[in-house]
Amino acid sequence: xxxxxxxxxxxxxxxxxxxxxxxxxxxxxxxxxxxxxxxxxxxxxxxxxxxxxxxxxxxxxxxxxxxxxxxxxxxxxxxxxxxxxxxxxxxxxxxxxxxxxxxxxxxxxxxxxxxxxxxxxxxxxxxxxxxxxxxxxxxxxxxxxxxxxxxxxxxxxxxxxxxxxxxxxxxxxxxxxxxxxxxxxxxxxxxxxx
Numbered sequence: 001x002x003x004x005x006x007x008x009x010x011x012x013x014x015x016x017x018x019x020x021x022x023x024x025x026x027x028x029x030x031x032x033x034x035x036x037x038x039x040x041x042x043x044x045x046x047x048x049x050x051x052x053x054x055x056x057x058x059x060x061x062x063x064x065x066x067x068x069x070x071x072x073x074x075x076x077x078x079x080x081x082x083x084x085x086x087x088x089x090x091x092x093x094x095x096x097x098x099x100x101x102x103x104x105x106x107x108x109x110x111x112x113x114x115x116x117x118x119x120x121x122x123x124x125x126x127x128x129x130x131x132x133x134x135x136x137x138x139x140x141x142x143x144x145x146x147x148x149x150x151x152x153x154x155x156x157x158x159x160x161x162x163x164x165x166x167x168x169x170x171x172x173x174x175x176x177x178x179x180x181x182x183x184x185x186x187x188x189x190x191x192x193x194x
Contacts, residue, residue, distance in 0.1 A: 007132070011107075014138060024044060025044050027157075033045040037155060041085060042152065046085040048096065049083055049084070049085070049086055049090075051099065051142055052095065052098045052099040054138070055102050055142075057074055059102075059106035059109040063117065063134075065109050114131065115135075116131065117131045119131065158173075
């Protein structure tokens with residue numbers, strides 16, 4: 001049986017990882033939060049924007065409670081992928097503000113509805129869901145993108161950690177260089193053994 005304890009537990013974790021996503025951009029300049037850091041263009045501000053749009057859909061229209069601001073529709077093929085990066089006209093504050101407004105809207109849906117409240121996700125193969133399913137999905141999705149953000153941030157300035165109070169910057173560059181060399185040696189040795 002799914003109960004309110006499960007709902008609150010998942011909701012609490014979602015609130016925490018949302019904050020982590022924004023923290024991953026702290027201290028970085030405009031270029032570094034926007035620039036493509038992978039071959040497919042993944043970037044930190046785009047991850048935040050994507051999560052805002054996704055969460056607005058999942059806790060909004062899935063439960064007949066659409067987010068009150070205009071966003072691209074999930075079935076608009078012309079807008080596909082535009083939620084993964086920020087245009088030059090969208091500021092960090094715009095996207096952070098949108099994400100926080102989405103949180104407020106989502107939190108109200110989560111608070112107002114029972115954990116087994118029915119929803120409908122037309123783009124899923126099994127579209128009939130409960131609030132519980134969407135909580136798990138959005139927690140998983142947000143954590144997945146937080147992992148992407150971890151790696152992107154580490155590539156930019158070496159900062160790692162799950163939150164400001166748990167950063168891994170207390171070790172110096174010499175420690176990380178030695179660790180990197182140790183892992184490289186192990187990788188080469190494994191290839192030679194094979």
